[in-house]
Amino acid sequence: MRWSYLAIILTAQAHPLAAQFVYSPNSHDGTVSGFSINPNTGALTPIPGSPFIAFNAGLPQSVVVDPTNKFAYTANTFSNNVSAFTINQSTGALTSPPPYTYAAGNGPTAVAVHPTGKFLYVTNYNDDTVSAYTINPGSGALTPVAGSPFATGRDAGNGLVVTPSGKFLYVTNGGGSVSAFSVDPGSGALALLSGSPFDLYGGNGDAIAADPSGKFLYTVSDQFFGTAAAYDINTGTGALTSVAGSPFTTGDSASSVAVHPSGKFAYVTNFYDGNVAVFAINTSNGALTAIPGSPFATGLNPVSVAIDSTGKFAYVAGGAKDQLFAYTVNTSTGALTPVAGGPVSTGSDPVSLAVTSAAPVVAPGNPEPVSASPGAGSAMSQMMTFTFTDPRGFTDFDVVNILINNFLDGRSACYLAYNSIGALYLVPDSGGGPLTGTTLNGKGNGVSNSQCSVASAGSTAVGNGATLTLTLNMTFTSSFAGNKVTYLAARDIAGNNSGWQALGTWAVPGATTFPSAGGVSPARGNGSSQAFTFTFSDTKGYQDLGVVDILINNFLDGRQACYLAYSRPFNVLYLVNDTGTALSPGLQLNGSGTVSNSQCTVSAAGSSASGSGNTLTLLLNLSFTPAFDGNQVIYMAARDSTDANNSGWQALGSWTVQ
Incomplete structure (x- = not known):
């Protein structure tokens, strides 16, 4: 292993900064050089x-910035x-706040942060292990993950990366x-x-x-x-x-490799040639083809290359x-052009x-x-598809929620949460406490509570552009029988929240009422x-029916x-x-004639x-006001002519007023 040009390339999605910065550790000085980036020229x-x-x-030997741009970490080989x-x-x-450093294994060389910013990983070259830590989001302090360090293979440590989905981690072995x-x-622990x-x-x-995209390595x-x-x-296994x-x-x-944020180009430094080879990536199969003009000259012995987030x-x-070279990138061809003013000086042996992320548009x-x-529908088991959208792309989602219950109440409900790192959680019957999680695509054990279960097999999560689609293999319990509302909600990584939206109803078979609310058509639209x-x-x-009720609103x-x-x-x-x-x-x-209020x-x-x-049918010609726009639930109830028997309110449809 040649310490002089060990290169670790790490990228992060980030919150916006007032400026953008580059950091490079100087291995012989025990320091880190920092530079601000001119957003117009790259100087x-x-x-x-x-x-x-x-x-x-x-x-x-290596440096990484966490996704929030609040913390930076270096792996220090000789001091472990x-x-x-x-x-x-x-x-x-x-x-560098006290205690300044945190113990690693023997010969730490590479460092990477999980895309969520929750975990830090370090390869230990002489131990053939990976140390894992949780990151305190307030202070940046590190705490070892239970079970750390995790064994890798011979001479582990020259390369380390976590996929953008956060599901997988890869280490190159000597x-x-x-x-x-x-x-x-949940824990950040690793399993081979x-x-x-x-x-x-x-x-x-x-x-x-x-x-x-997480498709190619x-x-x-x-x-x-x-x-x-x-x-x-x-992407499944x-x-x-x-x-x-x-x-x-x-x-x-x-000596090093970096992939352009567009996924269209790969950049490789060649230590003895003194240049950077640039390749076009076939986004269908991952194959590399040298672009015209490649390679592009650098100074002597380039050891590391990084592309800024823009x-x-x-x-x-x-x-x-001991220099840093700056280039502009032709985003159409991938070609490099040196930035005017030439290289800048660093410490000894960068x-x-x-690179921290730029403030995004x-x-x-x-x-x-x-x-x-x-x-809408009725069955004990159903493959259900839930769709969410985010104008900043599906990777901007922090968590999406699904709540199926009589009312908007997380207790005794089928209450699910899917987070940004690919885990699906089911809230316990109490509506709180420890969550049970599973991965999808048949790789987890599924989740269940007293109201429902979701099987990992047949369940998927797919992101494309601005859209996240969850397909869940769901089964309901007999004790959860009755007419339920399907509420959805979404939150992004900045904390913006959609609020709960009623977007469907589902009848779990087994409940009977006298008299009864049968249904509405269309049940969704x-x-x-x-x-x-x-x-x-x-x-x-x-003829035994007395009064029947219909209530359309976002809540009961x-x-x-x-x-x-x-x-x-x-x-x-x-x-x-x-x-x-x-009453009107x-x-x-x-x-x-007509009857009206401010809603309809x-x-x-x-x-x-x-x-x-036995059936009463009402056909009602309804129109809604613009002020009543949004996702509404259609509740129905019936009582007999003696008022002695009542169905209670039943959620039997949903309607989006536009």
């Missing part, structure tokens, strides 16, 4: 106070520890293999994947990077003149398969003359790079639930007007609602006023009531 300016001392740090820094959000200056782990989304370690087809892996090696190996990642044509020739002694600039650390709007499908058909039944015949509340009462004996329909305290004048159906209007024309056998 670098030393941060006041740089280089920053890494206290008690011997041979810092990790240094922690806080980042000044305005100036980029680094401060024996010519990659160790692959699954990441527990079946088939791990996977053979490398390009010699020993000196560095590793994953593409932004790239390793580089200085063996066989210099190669880059490409692998397809099975994490298993690696060599891409056709791999490995690909790079240059003499490939994709406009590239930076290369050169060990021979060995890796980390944030799309307006909040995350929103879109639909539940089926929107949208629009500003609709002719609805409502059915009610009484085992003594429809007669105020500011479209709240209707039909008297069967008098064939009169009433509309409750806005405050829920009085009665409306004779099959006649003329019922027209007698086109409305009717008819009875046959």
Whole structure:
């Protein structure tokens, strides 16, 4: 292992900063150099106070910035520890708070942060292990994960990466293999994947990077003149398969690799050639093709390359003359052009790079639930699909929620939460306490409580553009029988929240009432007007029905609602006023005229009531006001002519007023 050009390339999704910064550890000085980035030109300016001392740090080899841009960490090979820094959000200056360092294994070399910012991982070259830590979100302090360190393979430590989904972690081993782990989304603990370690087809892996989609993995090696190996990642299992044509020739002694944020280009530093090879990535199969003009010259002995989060600039650390080189990136071709002003000086022997994220152009709007499908129905088991959207892309989701119950209450409910690192949780019957989690795609054990269960097999989570789609293999218990509302909610990583939205209903078989509310058609839809058909039944015949009720609102509340009462004996329909305290004048159906409040209007024309056998059918010609827009639940209830028997309120449909 050649300490002088060990390169670890790490990227992070981040919250916005006032400025963007580059950090490079200087292995022979025990310091970290910091530079601010000119957002227009990409030029670098030393941060006041740089280089920053890494206290008690011997041979810092790699650096990473957490996704919030609040903390930076270095892996220190000779002192067997990790240094922690806080980042000044305005100036980029680094401060190392006590206790300054945290114990690692023997020979820590590479460091990576989980995409959620909850966990830190460090490879220990001489122990062949990975140390795992939880990160305190307030202070950045590290606490070892239970079971850490985790065994890898021979000579572990030259390359380390966590996939963008946070589900898998990969380590290159000196024996010519990659160790692959699954990441527990709750604890951060690692478990070796079946088939791990996977053979490398390009010699020993000196560095590793994953593409932004999480579909492809790239390793580089200085063996066989210099190669880059490409692998397809099975997004369900994490298993690696060599891409056709791999490995690909790079240059003499490939030392680091980085993937452009667009996923279209890969950049490889060639230590002895003094250049960067640039490849176009086939986004379908992951294969690499050198772009025109590649390779691009750098200084002597480049050891590390990083691309900023905007994709406009590239930076290369050169060990021979202790310099950092800046380039603009042609985002169409991937080509590099040196930034005017030439390289900047670092400390002694810069060995890796980390770039904080730029303030993104944030799309307006909040995350929103879109639909539940089926929107209505009845069965003990059902494959249900839930769709959510976020204007900043599906990776911006923090958590999405599904709550199925009579009312908006997380107690004694089928209450599910799916988070950004791919775990599905089911809330206990009490509505609180420890959560039971599972992975999807048949790789978990499923989850259950007294109301429902979700099987991992057949359940999937798929993100595409702005949309996240959950397909869940659901089964309900007999004790949960009755008519339920399906509520959805979504929250993004910045904390923006959609609030609960009623987007469907579901009847769990087994409940009986006398008399009963039968149903509504259509049971799910949208629009500003609709002719609805409502059915009610009484085992003594429809003539035994007294008053039947229909309440359309986002909650079971007669105020500011479209709240209707039909008297069967008098064939009169009433509309409750806005405050829920009085009835409108009665409306004779099959006649003329209307009744209105601030939420809705019922027209007698086109409305009717008819009875046959045990069933009463109401056809109501309804229109809604613009002020009543949003997702509403359709509740129904029936009582008999003696008022002695009542169905209670039943959620039997949902409607989006537009």
